[in-house]
Amino acid sequence: MSLVLNEDQLMLQESARDFCREKATVAVLRKLRDEKDPRGFSDELWQAMVGLGWAGMAIPEAYGGFEFGYSGLGIVLEETGRTLVPTPLVSTVLLGATAINLAGSEEQKSELLPKVAVGETVIAFALEEGALHNPSNIALGAEKTADGYTLNGDKVFVLDAHVADYFIVVARSSDPADSNDGISLFVIDAATPGISVQRLNMVDSRNAGNVRFDNVKVPAGALLGAENQGNAALERTLDIGRIGLAAEMLGGVQEVFERIVDYLQQRTQFGVQIGAFQALQHRAAIMYSEIELCRSLVRKALHELDRGAEADDIPALASMCKAKLCEVYELVSNEGIQMHGGIGMTDEFDIGFFIKRARVAQQTLGDASYHRDRFASLRGF
Amino acid sequence: MQDLELFRAETRAWLEENCPASMRTPMPEDEVVWGGRNATFKNPDSKVWLDRMADKGWTTPTWPAEYGGGGLSKTEAMVLADEMQRIKARPPLVSFGISMLGPVLLEMATHEQKLEHIPKIVRGEIRWCQGYSEPGAGSDLAGLGTKAILEGDEYVINGSKIWTSYADKADWIFCLVRTDFEAPKHSGISFILFDMASPGVSTKPIKLISGNSVFCETFFDNVRVPAGNVVGRLNDGWTIAKRLLQHERTMISGFGLSSGRNNRGGLADSLAQTAMSYRGDTSKLSDPALRDQIAQFMIDSEAFSLTSQRSAQEAKQSKGPNATSSMLKNYGCELNKRRYELALKAAGTQALGWESLTEDGSDFSPRELDTTRQWLRSKGNSIEGGTYEVQLNVIAKRVLGLPDMTSMVASNKK
Numbered sequence: 001m002s003l004v005l006n007e008d009q010l011m012l013q014e015s016a017r018d019f020c021r022e023k024a025t026v027a028v029l030r031k032l033r034d035e036k037d038p039r040g041f042s043d044e045l046w047q048a049m050v051g052l053g054w055a056g057m058a059i060p061e062a063y064g065g066f067e068f069g070y071s072g073l074g075i076v077l078e079e080t081g082r083t084l085v086p087t088p089l090v091s092t093v094l095l096g097a098t099a100i101n102l103a104g105s106e107e108q109k110s111e112l113l114p115k116v117a118v119g120e121t122v123i124a125f126a127l128e129e130g131a132l133h134n135p136s137n138i139a140l141g142a143e144k145t146a147d148g149y150t151l152n153g154d155k156v157f158v159l160d161a162h163v164a165d166y167f168i169v170v171a172r173s174s175d176p177a178d179s180n181d182g183i184s185l186f187v188i189d190a191a192t193p194g195i196s197v198q199r200l201n202m203v204d205s206r207n208a209g210n211v212r213f214d215n216v217k218v219p220a221g222a223l224l225g226a227e228n229q230g231n232a233a234l235e236r237t238l239d240i241g242r243i244g245l246a247a248e249m250l251g252g253v254q255e256v257f258e259r260i261v262d263y264l265q266q267r268t269q270f271g272v273q274i275g276a277f278q279a280l281q282h283r284a285a286i287m288y289s290e291i292e293l294c295r296s297l298v299r300k301a302l303h304e305l306d307r308g309a310e311a312d313d314i315p316a317l318a319s320m321c322k323a324k325l326c327e328v329y330e331l332v333s334n335e336g337i338q339m340h341g342g343i344g345m346t347d348e349f350d351i352g353f354f355i356k357r358a359r360v361a362q363q364t365l366g367d368a369s370y371h372r373d374r375f376a377s378l379r380g381f
Numbered sequence: 382m383q384d385l386e387l388f389r390a391e392t393r394a395w396l397e398e399n400c401p402a403s404m405r406t407p408m409p410e411d412e413v414v415w416g417g418r419n420a421t422f423k424n425p426d427s428k429v430w431l432d433r434m435a436d437k438g439w440t441t442p443t444w445p446a447e448y449g450g451g452g453l454s455k456t457e458a459m460v461l462a463d464e465m466q467r468i469k470a471r472p473p474l475v476s477f478g479i480s481m482l483g484p485v486l487l488e489m490a491t492h493e494q495k496l497e498h499i500p501k502i503v504r505g506e507i508r509w510c511q512g513y514s515e516p517g518a519g520s521d522l523a524g525l526g527t528k529a530i531l532e533g534d535e536y537v538i539n540g541s542k543i544w545t546s547y548a549d550k551a552d553w554i555f556c557l558v559r560t561d562f563e564a565p566k567h568s569g570i571s572f573i574l575f576d577m578a579s580p581g582v583s584t585k586p587i588k589l590i591s592g593n594s595v596f597c598e599t600f601f602d603n604v605r606v607p608a609g610n611v612v613g614r615l616n617d618g619w620t621i622a623k624r625l626l627q628h629e630r631t632m633i634s635g636f637g638l639s640s641g642r643n644n645r646g647g648l649a650d651s652l653a654q655t656a657m658s659y660r661g662d663t664s665k666l667s668d669p670a671l672r673d674q675i676a677q678f679m680i681d682s683e684a685f686s687l688t689s690q691r692s693a694q695e696a697k698q699s700k701g702p703n704a705t706s707s708m709l710k711n712y713g714c715e716l717n718k719r720r721y722e723l724a725l726k727a728a729g730t731q732a733l734g735w736e737s738l739t740e741d742g743s744d745f746s747p748r749e750l751d752t753t754r755q756w757l758r759s760k761g762n763s764i765e766g767g768t769y770e771v772q773l774n775v776i777a778k779r780v781l782g783l784p785d786m787t788s789m790v791a792s793n794k795k
Binding site for chain 1: 653654656657665666672673675676677679680681683684685687688690691694695698705708711712770772773774776777778780781782783784785786
C-alpha cells in the first residue's frame with residue numbers, strides 16, 4: 001500500500017497547484033463575494049478547470065471520464081482547498097456523479113456522466129433536513145403514483161442549489177420501523193414544476209440553498225437505483241463525499257499553517273522574530289504533527305477508494321478522516337487568526353476566509369462529534 | 382527477483398527447522414533475552430535460538446558479514462522479518478548494542494574498534510548501557526561535566542551519570558565525557574567506550590514511582606580507560622551523540638505503535654471492551670464522554686501508525702527520515718500516555734491497585750496490577766530520550782525553520 005504520491009499524481013498536483021496559484025486565488029472568492037455574483041462561482045474559471053480534466057477525474061472512461069480515480073480528484077480538491085476557489089466540484093463531481101455512477105441505470109449514467117465530465121451540468125445533492133447532518137432521519141416523502149412519484153417536503157443546506165440543473169433527492173418512499181429501509185434516491189430536472197429554491201448567504205460565501213418540493217411529479221425513470229433500497233448507495237456516496245471533503249480541508253489546513261510559519265519568520269517584536277518565542281514555536285510544532293497525521297489518513301482513504309471492491313473498511317476510514325480533519329482545521333484556523341494578531345482580524349487580510357470555510361466544511365457531511373460517534377458504533381462500542 | 386524467491390524459500394525452510402517451538406509463542410517480559418556476560422535464560426530454548434540465529438548473523442541481519450552480521454540487503458532483511466513474523470518467531474536478542482550503539486559504530490568507528498565490539502553485540506556476549514544524562518545535564522545534555530583527563534595513554538574518568546538504563550546489569554558503557562574544558566560546551570565532548578567491571582565504577586538502582594528500578598545512578602571514581610577507546614575524533618563526541626539519539630527516538634516512537642500489535646495482554650490493549658465490561662455494558666459504552674475520548678484515541682493511533690508507514694516509505698524515496706523522527710517520538714509517547722490514562726478511566730478503582738494481598742488475585746488481577754504500573758511507567762515516555770518540550774524545539778527549529786531562541790539566550794550569556 002502506497003501512502004506517497006506516484007509520478008502521475010505528483011504531476012497532477014503540480015499542475016493543479018500552479019493553476020490555483022495563478023488563476024484561482026483567494027482573490028477570486030473575494031471578488032465573487034464583494035460583487036454579490038449571481039452564480040456564486042466563475043463559469044469561465046470552471047470551464048478552464050474542466051479543460052484540465054478535473055470534472056471527469058473519477059468518472060469511468062466509458063462515460064466520458066478520465067478514470068484518474070478518487071486519488072486524482074482528492075489531489076485537485078486539496079489544491080482548491082488551498083485557495084478556497086468556489087467550484088461545483090463537491091456538489092456535482094464528488095457527490096452527484098458518484099451517486100449516479102453507483103446507483104444509476106445504464107441509461108442514466110450514459111445521459112448524465114458525460115455531461116458532468118464536460119462541465120455542462122451542475123448537480124445538487126439534496127439530503128439534509130435540519131441544522132445538523134443526519135442522513136438516517138429523512139422525512140421528505142415520495143409517494144408512488146400510476147406513472148411515477150410525487151415528492152413533498154423540504155431540504156436545507158443544499159450545495160449549489162440555486163445554480164443546479166439537476167437535483168439528486170434523498171426521499172422516504174416507505175415508512176418501515178428501521179429508518180434505514182424505505183429510502184429512495186431520485187434524479188430530477190431542476191426545472192420540474194413545484195420546486196422552489198431559496199438561496200442562502202453562508203459565512204464562507206459559497207453556494208447553498210433551501211429547496212422546497214411541493215407536489216413535484218416525477219416519472220418512474222427518475223428513480224436512481226431500486227425503490228426503498230437507496231440507503232447503501234447513499235451511505236457509500238456520503239463516505240466518498242466525506243473523504244473528498246477531508247482532502248479539500250487538508251489543503252486549507254496546510255495553506256493556513258504555511259502562512260502562519262511565514263508570518264512567524266517575518267514579524268518582529270521586542271527586537272526578534274516572533275517565531276523565536278517558544279510559546280509560539282511549540283504550538284506550531286504541535287500543529288505540524290497533527291497535520292502529518294491528517295495527510296496520512298487522507299492518502300490512505302483515497303487509496304482505498306481506488307481499490308474498488310477490494311477496499312478496506314471505507315465507512316470507518318471516512319469517519320476517521322472527517323473527524324480528524326474537522327478537529328485539526330478548527331485548531332489551525334483558530335491559530336491562524338491568533339498568531340497573526342490584529343491583522344488576522346481584518347477583512348482585508350485573507351486568513352479570515354479560511355476560518356469561515358473551515359466551519360462550513362466542518363458541518364458539511366458531519367462534524368467531529370458525529371463521526372467519532374459513528375466510528376465508535378462501527379467498532380462495536 | 383528469482384533470487385529473492387529462492388532466498389525466501391531457503392529462509393523459510395531454515396526457520397522451520399531451527400526455530401524451537403516455544404520460541405514461536407508470545408514472549409513474557411521475563412523471557413526477553415538481553416544477553417551479556419551474566420545472561421539469564423529462563424527458558425533454555427532462548428539460548429538455543431539465540432546461538433543459532435547469531436551463527437548466521439541474523440540477530441543483526443543487515444550488518445556486514447565481516448563483523449559477524451548477516452550481510453543481508455534491506456530487501457532480504459524484509460523477507461527474513463516477514464518469514465519470522467509468519468511463524469510468530471520471537472526476536473532472539475534485544476539490546477541497546479543492536480538498537481543504538483551498533484549502527485553508530487558501523488558508521489563512525491575504526492576497523493579495529495568494529496572488530497572488537499560488533500561481533501560481541503551480534504552474539505549477545507556483551508550487554509551495553511548508555512551514559513548520557515547527568516544530575517546537572519538532562520535536557521541540556523551538552524552541559525555534562527563528567528571529566529576525562531589524559532594521563533599517558535589512558536584517560537582518567539571522574540563524575541557521575543543518571544538514568545542509565547540497566548547499568549547494574551550491563552557489561553560495557555558508551556559514555557559522553559568532557560575532554561576539553563576551554564572549548565564551547567558542544568565542542569569539548571568525546572564519545573568513549575569502557576568496561577563496567579573497571580575499578581572505580583559503581584551503580585545504584587533508582588526506584589521509580591511505578592515501584593520498578595530499570596534506571597541507575599552510575600559513579601566513576603578515577604576509572605582508567607585506554608585512550609584508543611574514544612570513538613570518532615577527540616572532542617567531536619556531540620556529533621556521534623546526536624546520531625545515536627536519532628536511533629533512540631526511532632526506537633521509543635515504537636511505543637505508540639503497540640496499540641494492537643505487540644499486545645502485552647493488559648487492559649490498555651482493548652480500551653473499549655475493558656470500559657464496557659467494567660460497566661456491565663453490552664452493546665454500547667454507557668459513558669458518552671469516555672466513548673468519545675476512546676474513539677478519538679483510536680483514530681489518532683491509526684493515523685499515527687499510518688504516518689509511521691508513510692515516513693518509512695518517504696525515507697525509501699530518500700526524502701530523509703530525520704525530519705519526522707522527533708515528531709513520531711513525541712506523538713508516540715503522548716499516545717502511550719493517553720492510552721494508560723484511558724485504561725485507568727475504563728477500569729475505575731480496579732486499575733488503581735498496587736499489589737495483590739490474596740493468593741488467587743481476587744482483589745486485583747495481574748492484568749489490573751500491570752495496568753497501574755504501566756500507567757506510572759508511561760509518564761517517563763515524554764522525558765526519556767529528550768523531553769516532549771525539547772522535541773518540540775527540535776521540530777520548530779529543524780523542520781519549520783523557526784529561529785533558535787536557546788542559542789540567542791546562550792550567546793547573550795557570553
